[in-house]
Amino acid sequence: MTEDRVRRRSGRALLISGLLLANLNWILCKADTGGTKVGPIEKFPDYPDREVSAVWSRVRKLLPNDRELARPAAVEDGDAIPSEEDDELVLEGELREQMEDTLRGAIAEDPPRNVYGVSLHDVELATALSFKELISPANFEAGAESRDALFRWEGWIAKSHPSSRCREGAWKVMGFLEWVWPEDMKDSDLHPKFRLQLARNLTKLKQCGPEVQTKKGKYAFEHCTDYTCGLWETFHAMSVSPSNEEEVSGANMMSALRGFIDKFFSCSTCREHFLEVLAKEKTKLVETSKDFALWLWESHNVVNMRLAQEEEERGTGDPARPKHAFPHPVMCESCFRSVHPMRVSEGGIHAFLRDHYGFKKSKSEVSGQLESGKEEL
Template identity: 25%
Template sequence: RMVHSEFFIGVLIAVFLDRVIADEKSLFSNEDQILQLDVDNFNQKVYSQGRAFFVEFYSSWCGACIAYAPLYKKFALDVQAWKPIIEVGAVNCADDKNSRICREHAIDAFPTIKYFKYMSKGKEDGIRYEGNKHELATLPLDVAQLVRDDWLKQRPPQWPSFDYADNSSTVESLWQLAGPDATLLALIVEAYPARVTWAEKINFAKDKRVHIVLLSSGDALAKSLGATTAADLPKFYLYVKGQELPLFSSEAKITWPQIREKIAERLIAVGIERMAPSAVTAPPVVQQTEQTITASWNQFEVQLLDLTSAMYYILKEEIPRRQLIEGENMTALKLWIHMLKKYAPGTVPIRRLFYRIDEWLSQTSQVSAEQWIAKVDSVQSDLGYPLPTNMTWIACRGSKPYLRGYSCGLWTLLHTITVEAFRIEQNNPSFDAAVEVIEPIHQFIYRYFSCEACGKHFHNHVEKTDKSAIRRAADSIMWLWRTHNIVNKILAKSQSEDPAFPKQQFPPASICAPCHNNDGFVESEVLNFLIAYYSDIKTDSAEGGALKSAASKRFNPRFVVGVDKVDRLEQAEQRLRRENLDANPQRRWKHIDANDYVKPYDPSSGSHFFYLFWLSIMAAAIFITYMKYRRNRTKFWKTFYYYNDYKL
């Protein structure tokens, strides 16, 4: 019984810790009025429901997503009373387990918001929101229009009517249409599209004590109220049951939050408690203690695990976000992979990985996300998994789970690529750094980096660059360095900045004093520093998320031997494959044309006779050697022992 109790407690602790870790990865908490969705609950929560959903697909490492999170929280709080009709949700695509659902919904940039209609059945029912998600004043109105359009097509019986009132309506007839519990009659005069009125109808949909009516400026009732000037619309009139004149009349154009507040004030004044959640009173702020990770400047080294983790994320997450890669996106992908084939940092198997993907891409004009993932997995398996399948950040590990990580790893990878290109191409007079390095980086960031705003800003920066000044390999190193410092300056003190690792101009004087003088950077010294810094790849491991054996291991130079000869290695292996020998690292000897490991014997094949002849010769030689050994074994061992005694 004791054993079973301890096991049960252990399971509970494991589940609790797993929940805590998951929450830390999210940009939102349960107090944010945002439904947190993932691969385990998405279908159950969103599909076949009697309400719509407005869902943000984001990545917790994405700077634009981090910056947008406070505004999305405000929006969710603003429309929390809308939940019976539409609920606000979020999916963290940076969480590995959610990769499939984010690909399924074709999320190729962050943040992306989708509207899922009433009684959605599948991914096809999700509509990408194309409005201005950063404008808090109009975002709820955009959502109200999506809801109204949804109602127009499906007419959910439990939703309010979004139609205009009858032209002949009077205050008395409208009171008769209101339910017996109605104590307030809200008349809103608004031209089409009546988004303010639609927002109010959604907000008070489940509060039977408020009856909201939409009037056209051409209606007789609107004319009697003097609401005929289009520039003054929408106008609002609030009636209390039993009173002939309106309690409140707006003198000019009014917003939907102002109308909501006037109605709420009147409900409070008459001592009526709202049945729906308050739309104006924010819930108490709950102070959360968030576990942080101790960060140290000693971790700022170029780590192989950061590079391989970034490369793995690119191959398995960034690229397959597009359901079908073709056209300019395919051209960009080919440029990127071809560059990695030549200049990717790391071991020979890593370079061979990109060589094989590059060869495969050169033979196709389009590829689906499923085909891409299958190919990457296949090549990874054949080469013994040169890229680890679990991402581990060491120098790029942030003080919080959603800070730094992949974005840091990507920058490190790009810098290392420029330095590797310099190492290989510095004496090549025909090398064009703008074409061979900068353009592949540009196209990848613009078309595949899932932080949409970041990709656009990078694209605009590159478009303004004088590429004629980037010719030598050293030029690409310095261009990327200047670009990174520009980004650091812009993002300093932003919400996406890790407070434990503040953005600064790199390299600081503390690690490269000769790089600075009174006028700023000494670029010749900066170049020398960058070449040395990004060539010094450390192979520290991580244990329990902490740095292990810090500053003790460097990238073994033996791993680099042969990296420049990957083409010849792959060509040699292809030649062996044609001779029915598989020379991959796992040594799986099989005929590549056969379905099974053993090909049926073919007596007409001359190769079988050749192999049989040499096997016979080897067996005979072994037999003769063994017989001689038996005759002379006593003499042999005496000689052996005497020789060793003499040595001692």
């Protein structure tokens, strides 16, 4: 009798232990983090095969003819549903042709088994690395232009970054700059010793907190394979921040991005290519945050298509990560109304960008920033 009771108690203990272990990941993911996603666990899971297969059967309809997808483009509550013509996003001719070719090729292939999401870990790491690169003394030789570019970049981070640690770090950087490098300081006073001391002191500030290690080999990316990928994810995440609607206009985000690329981006070839994109007439039409998010999406595809061509010519592409037009059809059924001819849904793309790159901030967190009296962008 005693042995039976011991066995029953042991069985119950094992069952309880198993349940606790099975739910440990859920407990960690649901922990209170002040309204902000943090840590490596916030990597989006890959799509399960059965979901990919179900989507693929509908995406295939894009290939043979111009039939539209059954699911309409997502719209905001209260918005009037746009007509097909009003909702179509007109792309540049060359980009439209390249995207059409690459998407038709992607749909003709087998459905992908790994469709990646966005990791806040990668966004934080890329932001911290960008700060590490921009504080070189040589970057401050332009004087007031460098200061203005740095303020605008940090101001965008402070208002729109998905990580509270990076936002807090941006406020600290701007406060320090205002103290040691006031706006009325003459460029003639910006001698080499001052630039060197400024860079040394900025090194002590941690853009995204001391938890984000930027030393090589210490803290690897999760989804991305390099810094540039993480930076693109950062741009997109900040472009769809909920605070942009009232706080940061599309024109301000464009100005911040242009200054960062022009003054602080280390890859000279990448910088030249991106500045070419920024110089196009379409850039001048960006006014709202939605305009900027859609422009950034299109510009990312311009860069991606150029890289895809270069990789094909050189044979340097990664078969495991082919450069298709973004998003891949299996990620967003409502983004492309047809592939031949290429018809892109503006509402579908914008809804996808907000969903894919959006990290929601709590209302109290946003209102606290508004009441802090910090300088606007």
